[in-house]
Amino acid sequence: MSASGTETDLVTGAFSYSGSRIAELLMDSGREVRTLTNHADRDHPLRARVHALPYRFEDPDSLAASLEGIATLYNTYWVRFERGRTTFTSAVDNSRALFEAARRAGVARIVHVSIANPSTDSPLPYYRGKALVEQALAAAGVPYAIVRPTFVFGGGSDVLANNIAWILRRMPLFVVPGDGRYLVQPIHVDDLARICLQAARGRRDVILDAAGPDTMSFEELVRAIRDAVGQRTPILHAPPAAMAAFARALGLVVRDVVLTADEIRGLTAGLLTSHQPALGQISFLEWLNENGPTLGRAYANELARHFRMSETPAPS
Numbered sequence: 001m002s003a004s005g006t007e008t009d010l011v012t013g014a015f016s017y018s019g020s021r022i023a024e025l026l027m028d029s030g031r032e033v034r035t036l037t038n039h040a041d042r043d044h045p046l047r048a049r050v051h052a053l054p055y056r057f058e059d060p061d062s063l064a065a066s067l068e069g070i071a072t073l074y075n076t077y078w079v080r081f082e083r084g085r086t087t088f089t090s091a092v093d094n095s096r097a098l099f100e101a102a103r104r105a106g107v108a109r110i111v112h113v114s115i116a117n118p119s120t121d122s123p124l125p126y127y128r129g130k131a132l133v134e135q136a137l138a139a140a141g142v143p144y145a146i147v148r149p150t151f152v153f154g155g156g157s158d159v160l161a162n163n164i165a166w167i168l169r170r171m172p173l174f175v176v177p178g179d180g181r182y183l184v185q186p187i188h189v190d191d192l193a194r195i196c197l198q199a200a201r202g203r204r205d206v207i208l209d210a211a212g213p214d215t216m217s218f219e220e221l222v223r224a225i226r227d228a229v230g231q232r233t234p235i236l237h238a239p240p241a242a243m244a245a246f247a248r249a250l251g252l253v254v255r256d257v258v259l260t261a262d263e264i265r266g267l268t269a270g271l272l273t274s275h276q277p278a279l280g281q282i283s284f285l286e287w288l289n290e291n292g293p294t295l296g297r298a299y300a301n302e303l304a305r306h307f308r309m310s311e312t313p314a315p316s
């Protein structure tokens with residue numbers, strides 16, 4: 001609790017994507033917010049209102065000190081792919097260190113953002129790593145809620161829907177991996193943030209999916225985005241390996257990792273859906289109708305956001 005008597009929560013990544021919406025909702029409800037981030041100086045609308053500290057996973061005492069006085073820890077920390085010294089193993093270790101620091105600091109509850117369909121048996125390191133982090137949280141000794149989103153859209157910083165739109169606007173064709181019939185169930189970032197805040201209120205340990213009201217095949221999703229951005233780009237099908245090669249080639253042009261081979265495997269295996277009743281309320285298709293004119297005008301670059309410290313803009 002702060003000197004003013006207001007309770008303080010900590011949201012990892014409050015100047016990034018989903019963490020930013022969680023932080024904003026918390027402050028709208030009268031709470032104070034602290035954050036851990038690699039980008040404490042990022043130019044962001046919340047920067048003046050959120051006390052930012054660096055992630056110090058390698059220093060357990062400092063990490064615990066940054067969590068002193070926190071009521072709820074909202075954790076969005078994870079890495080999308082491995083690169084250099086950033087690995088899924090290190091991300092699992094860092095998450096474990098964060099939970100241990102929260103326990104030492106006396107944090108009352110952890111709301112952890114995971115992913116739909118994680119599994120320790122998964123052949124995909126992302127999904128396996130996410131399952132290991134969930135296990136670490138369950139063993140940490142702090143009451144918790146695990147929120148598992150499918151794939152997140154909206155809010156101006158989404159990667160997948162935005163970059164599909166960018167490709168449809170800029171490229172002569174769009175390649176759908178496989179038959180395109182596997183399902184996706186997007187969740188709006190505002191719904192995800194609301195579900196996280198609701199999950200903070202309970203006392204019991206809970207695990208719930210965060211998925212939106214619209215389920216469609218991936219091909220239907222691409223066609224809906226194409227209509228919304230007013231393009232007629234031909235949509236072709238290719239084996240997932242060919243799609244991965246295409247994504248790698250595009251990555252050279254935009255200086256990014258557009259989509260990894262593992263992400264294509266997860267997508268074509270239908271992992272971006274939930275098997276629970278949808279908790280999200282915002283329709284992807286309605287959102288598309290409203291946001292089509294601006295969607296995909298600029299490319300959202302993951303490497304620039306999280307890996308390049310001195311950012312040289314890639315083509316937009």
Ligand SMILES: NC(=O)c1ccc[n+]([C@@H]2O[C@H](COP(=O)([O-])OP(=O)(O)OC[C@H]3O[C@@H](n4cnc5c(N)ncnc54)[C@H](OP(=O)(O)O)[C@@H]3O)[C@@H](O)[C@H]2O)c1
Binds near residue numbers: 160
């Ligand atoms: N976005 C989606 O479509 C989606 C779908 C399903 C599940 N999820 C899960 O939802 C959670 C939040 O996702 P998000 O898209 O909102 O994440 P994000 O905002 O891009 O990042 C969340 C936090 O992780 C840190 N981070 C990200 N990549 C990193 C890297 N390579 N090295 C070091 N730190 C890194 C960020 O650091 P900074 O603070 O320095 O930016 C931020 O603090 C994640 O656990 C993700 O797995 C996301």
